Amino acid sequence: MAIAKEQLDSAEKRVLQIVSRYGANEEHLLQILHDVQADDNSLSEAELIQVARAMDIPLSRVYGVATFYSMYSVRPRGKFIIRICESAPCHITGAQSVIRAFEQALGIKMGETTKDRKFTLEYTSCLGVCGVAPAVMINDRVYGNLTPDKVQEVLSACEND
Amino acid sequence: MEFFRSHVLVCSGVNCSFRGSRSVRAALVEEIRAQGLDKEVRVIETGCFGLCEAGPVMVIYPEAVHYCRVVPDDVKEIVEEHLRKGRIVDRLLYKGEAQVKGVQTWRQIDFYSRQKRVVLRNCGLIDPDSIDEYIAREGYEALGRALRMQPMEVIQAVKDSGLRGRGGAGFPTGLKWDFTARAAGDQKYLICNADEGEPGTFKDRLILEGDPHSVIEGMAIAAYAIGASKGFIYFRGEYKLSIDRLTHALEQARAYGLLGKNIFDSGFSFDIEIKVGAGAYVCGEETALINSMEGKRGEPRFKPPYPASVGLWGKPTCVNNVETLANIPSIIRQGADWFRSIGTAKCPGTKVFTLTGNINNAGLIEVPMGITLREVVYDIGGGIPHGRAFKMAQTGGTSGGCLPEALLDVPMDIDSLATAGSALGSGALMIMDDSHCIIDVVKCFLQFFRHESCGQCTPCREGTQRLYELVDKISRMEATEKDVELIRRLARTMEDASLCALGQTAPFPVLTTMRFFPEEYEAHIVHGMCPAGVCAAASQIA
Numbered sequence: 001m002a003i004a005k006e007q008l009d010s011a012e013k014r015v016l017q018i019v020s021r022y023g024a025n026e027e028h029l030l031q032i033l034h035d036v037q038a039d040d041n042s043l044s045e046a047e048l049i050q051v052a053r054a055m056d057i058p059l060s061r062v063y064g065v066a067t068f069y070s071m072y073s074v075r076p077r078g079k080f081i082i083r084i085c086e087s088a089p090c091h092i093t094g095a096q097s098v099i100r101a102f103e104q105a106l107g108i109k110m111g112e113t114t115k116d117r118k119f120t121l122e123y124t125s126c127l128g129v130c131g132v133a134p135a136v137m138i139n140d141r142v143y144g145n146l147t148p149d150k151v152q153e154v155l156s157a158c159e160n161d
Numbered sequence: 162m163e164f165f166r167s168h169v170l171v172c173s174g175v176n177c178s179f180r181g182s183r184s185v186r187a188a189l190v191e192e193i194r195a196q197g198l199d200k201e202v203r204v205i206e207t208g209c210f211g212l213c214e215a216g217p218v219m220v221i222y223p224e225a226v227h228y229c230r231v232v233p234d235d236v237k238e239i240v241e242e243h244l245r246k247g248r249i250v251d252r253l254l255y256k257g258e259a260q261v262k263g264v265q266t267w268r269q270i271d272f273y274s275r276q277k278r279v280v281l282r283n284c285g286l287i288d289p290d291s292i293d294e295y296i297a298r299e300g301y302e303a304l305g306r307a308l309r310m311q312p313m314e315v316i317q318a319v320k321d322s323g324l325r326g327r328g329g330a331g332f333p334t335g336l337k338w339d340f341t342a343r344a345a346g347d348q349k350y351l352i353c354n355a356d357e358g359e360p361g362t363f364k365d366r367l368i369l370e371g372d373p374h375s376v377i378e379g380m381a382i383a384a385y386a387i388g389a390s391k392g393f394i395y396f397r398g399e400y401k402l403s404i405d406r407l408t409h410a411l412e413q414a415r416a417y418g419l420l421g422k423n424i425f426d427s428g429f430s431f432d433i434e435i436k437v438g439a440g441a442y443v444c445g446e447e448t449a450l451i452n453s454m455e456g457k458r459g460e461p462r463f464k465p466p467y468p469a470s471v472g473l474w475g476k477p478t479c480v481n482n483v484e485t486l487a488n489i490p491s492i493i494r495q496g497a498d499w500f501r502s503i504g505t506a507k508c509p510g511t512k513v514f515t516l517t518g519n520i521n522n523a524g525l526i527e528v529p530m531g532i533t534l535r536e537v538v539y540d541i542g543g544g545i546p547h548g549r550a551f552k553m554a555q556t557g558g559t560s561g562g563c564l565p566e567a568l569l570d571v572p573m574d575i576d577s578l579a580t581a582g583s584a585l586g587s588g589a590l591m592i593m594d595d596s597h598c599i600i601d602v603v604k605c606f607l608q609f610f611r612h613e614s615c616g617q618c619t620p621c622r623e624g625t626q627r628l629y630e631l632v633d634k635i636s637r638m639e640a641t642e643k644d645v646e647l648i649r650r651l652a653r654t655m656e657d658a659s660l661c662a663l664g665q666t667a668p669f670p671v672l673t674t675m676r677f678f679p680e681e682y683e684a685h686i687v688h689g690m691c692p693a694g695v696c697a698a699a700s701q702i703a
Contacts, residue, residue, distance in 0.1 A: 029456035030439050034398070061457075068458040068615070069439035071398045087360030088559060089517035089591050091605040125442055125609060127399060128363035130517035131176035131213030131524050140401055144179040 007046040014039075015050035024055045029065055033072055041077040041120070048074070070124070078113045080158045083124035083137045090126075090134040094147070098134050101148035105155060119155075165203040167244055168222045170285065174209030174367055175402065176524070181232065182217035188233040192240045202244050208371020210285035212272055213524035215255060220267055220285065227267035228253040272522050275541050277503060279511045280487045281527045284371035289406060292413040295374040301419055303493035307382045308427040315386040316342060319489065321497035323509040328354055328445070328482030329557070329586045330662070331508075331575040337479055340469035341387040344477035351384045351392040352473065352480045353433075356450055358397060358442040359558035360609060361589035364513040365483035367525050370403050372487070373410035377433065379486030381420065382493060384431045387479050392433040395450055398440050408435060442613035446661045447480040449615070460617040461661035484513055484588075504530030508574035512588055519594040521546050531577070535569040538592060549594035553678070557586025559606045560666035562673035563599070582673055584666075598695035599674050599681040600636045607632055610667040621664025624655040628668060635682065636696040638689040645675070645682065 018035045022028035032055070036047050043066050052059040066072045084099055103109055106119050113120040129135045132144025136154070143154050171177075171186045186204060193199050210218045215229035221239075226249055228239070235253060242248045255270050267273050278284075287294035295301070307315050320335030341349060353376060357365040369376055380392050396404055411433055414420040422430045441459045443449045448462035451473050472478020488510060492500050501509045508530040514537065516523050521543030528537065534554055538544065545551050555563045556573070562583030564571065571581045578585045593602060607629040614625045631648050634640040652668030659665045675682055684692050 026456040027454065030453065031437060034437070034439065064458050065456070068460075069398070069441050071440035086605070087609060088555070088602060088605050089361045092518055092591075092593055092597050092602060123612070124399070124440075125358060125613060126360035126362070128357060128366050128397075129175055129179060130361050130363060130515060131216070132179050133517065133523075135179075137399065142175070142179050144176070 003045055003049070007044070008049060011044065011046040011050045015047060016054055019051070019054040026055065026057055029055065029057070029062070030069070033062075033066060037072060041079070041081055042073045042075060045074075070122075076113065076117065078118050078120040080118060080138050081120045081122060083122050083127070084110070085125070085127050085133070085135050085137075086123045087126040087130075089130040093133040095134040097148050098136070098146045098151065101151040102136075105151050119158075165201060166223075167202045169202060169204045169244075170207045170220045170222070171204060172208070172210050172216060172218045172285065173206040173289075174213070174216075174370060174525075175363070176209070176213035177216035177218055180216040180230075182219075184233050185217050185219070185231050185236065188236040189240070192236050193244070196240055196245060198240065198244055205288045206290070207287060208284040208289045209281075209367040209525055210267070211276075211281070211367075211525035211527075212255070212270075212522060214520075214522050224249075225266040225268065227255055227270060229255050272524075272526075272541055272543065275536065276527050277511050277529045278527050279491050279503070280368060280375070280484055280513055281371065281525070282491070283375065284367065284525075287372070289371055289373055290409060292374060292410070292417060292419075295372070299494060300374055300490075301378055303490035304378050304381050304385075304419065305425055307385055307493050308425050308429055312342060312386045312388060315382060315493070318497055319386070319492060322492045322500040323497070323507075324485065324488055324492060324500065325508060325575060326482055327484035327488070327512065327588070329359070329584075331585065334481065334485055337469065337481070338383065338387050340467070341389075341477050341479040344470045346477050348391075348476045349387055349389040350473045350476055350478040351380060351387060351389040352447075352450065352454070352478060353380055353392065353394040353486055354445065354447065354450060354480050354482050355394050355396045355400070356438055356445045357400075357483070357587070358445050359560070359587040359589055361515060361517045361555075361558055361591045362587040363515050364525060364588055366400055366403050368483055368487050368513070370406055373407050374414065375487045375490055376483055377410060377414050377420070379489035380433060381424065381431050382489050383479065383481060383486060385429050387477075389479070390430055390432075392431060393436050393454065393473075394433060395436045395438060395444075395454060398438045401437075404435060404437065411435070441615070442609075443615045443661070443663050446663065449661070450480065451478065458615070460615050461663075463660065505572070505574050505577075507576050512573065512585065514573075514588045514590045516542050516590050516592070518591040519545055519549065519597075520592040528573070530574040531572040533570050533572055534564065537573060537590065538569065542592065545592065545594050547594075549596060551592065552595045552597065553593045553599065553602075553674075555591040555593070555670070556589070557584035558589035559609050560584070560662070560669055561586045561589065562669055563603075563677060564673070565677040568677075582676060584669070596693060598636075598691050598693035599678045600632065600685055600691070601693075601695045603670055603674055604629065604632050604636055606670045607667070610663070614663060614667075618658075618660040618664065620655045620658040621660065621667065624651055624659070624664060625667050627651055628655075628671060632671065635685045636691075638685055638691075638696070640686050642686065645686065648675070 052062045135144040324334045325331045444453045444459040449459040453459035468478040513527045575585045611625040611629045614621045616622045
């Protein structure tokens, strides 16, 4: 499917700016994708095409990297990405009930985004804060010692951000 | 220079931070100023003390009084009573399972007194943002010494110490350095592997946050030994918060001439760059990590050639774990014999463990290699909470083995744990009480592997998926003896034919639980019931 010229043009300037910050060397691809994704938590087709052009790397390679690492997404995501740890230390301290509470509070399933593009629910591997398990990371912030009762409080804290 | 009569060290480690240590610190600074004590008492943010379960933690010197679970509302009383009047606030002292009357200083608490701190020697004692405090604790002395030695002498010292890699594989560090040093090529690289992804492990993060210069110094010594002028620290993408502290430490080291050109006028030049991943467990494998640093998908490479001969951008490269590197300054400063006096003959030194799961003192500990699992769980870890019984300990993280109560006396070192059918691995230690089902938690481990398999080789990509499905079948009470045989055959194939350790070790938790907890498998398969009442069908019947 062809992609609209306007989308390509609007992505071009931003991508060029980011690429010039690090240089077009392939070793910087991961950092560049982090920065390109920072505006809306996802990598659009237009953005990937522009990254490939600016760095002179085949688009297939850029797409390959963008879909390999779990912190990138080529599908639209919400403003707040709620990454819920599903590793064993969180599992045995009650992560399942916390997951159900998030799903219920937001009316979506794990892996989905709310209609208003505000919240996305994702699984994550260990966040390395097992001392306060079960834990979730919302964008850059970590919340620990969660129980189903605390879920609403955590969501409100995001809304007021 | 200013002098203070008291120092309050507030933990700023990641676990305490999430329990609110920042607001406690802010309230403390505010209250001290309000009471006019700000010329006499200084508040310092320090790295992790390790007793994360009891956070936020603080220690007040010179008395070394250790307060736990401090909230901002406690601050007024601490300042009024302790800092102004010299009276200890009893109710905030550490209360262990076996309560000892009069326990005040942190050294008297079992959790600390039974530990041996080499890697964590500065954590909780110095301000990690201050290079001066690190230097005051003999920091960078080892680098100065190493630069007066020949590179081969430095390698020999590390070989003599018997230090083995602390990332999981336990390969002799001196030998790894030797291979890289001897490899042909002018340009060589050193990489510090801070892609800490093993579930239940957070030691590298807390070492880097609590004492960043010990790792930087270790890297500079390693680079000198192998002949590298450029080093990298590869961080997990999720560890954004720790990256800031390290960036700051690197700037300080450069400003002091401890990184950069012609260090200590020795002619040796070295600098370090930070690289950040983007979420992939497999990147902890050194060749996958190298691919990721080159801007590619983090898929492991075929070995040989090993990175020591063909690594980053095809150049000889040495990849060492954070904890391994943090051991180096002490080894150079205090000598191989001193290092060998700690731990066991085949595994000298200490090991940093992260205690997680159903245990009273969840957190970070450092103990001599060879201490028994029982001592770690009961003496340091404080036992199992809520009066429940010990059921299983998983050592070495998700790819490690699961040990039953009968093996609590196994020594915790690389070889003994391997003999017992488990692994020391990264130092993750997850304790599980009797309210949990073995099948259910094994399913959780396998869910992790099927998600994290990079998909490059078939035995791992297909194997992790099928293993999950088979164990899921057991948890749904639909499996038969045939499925158990299938698990065994599949496990063998994965161990033999997978490209990297991810696929090779993924069957480990299944195999060890089948060996040590056969009754749980039997209950699900033969009797169609889950003894712990966790698995789906069982709870429906109940």
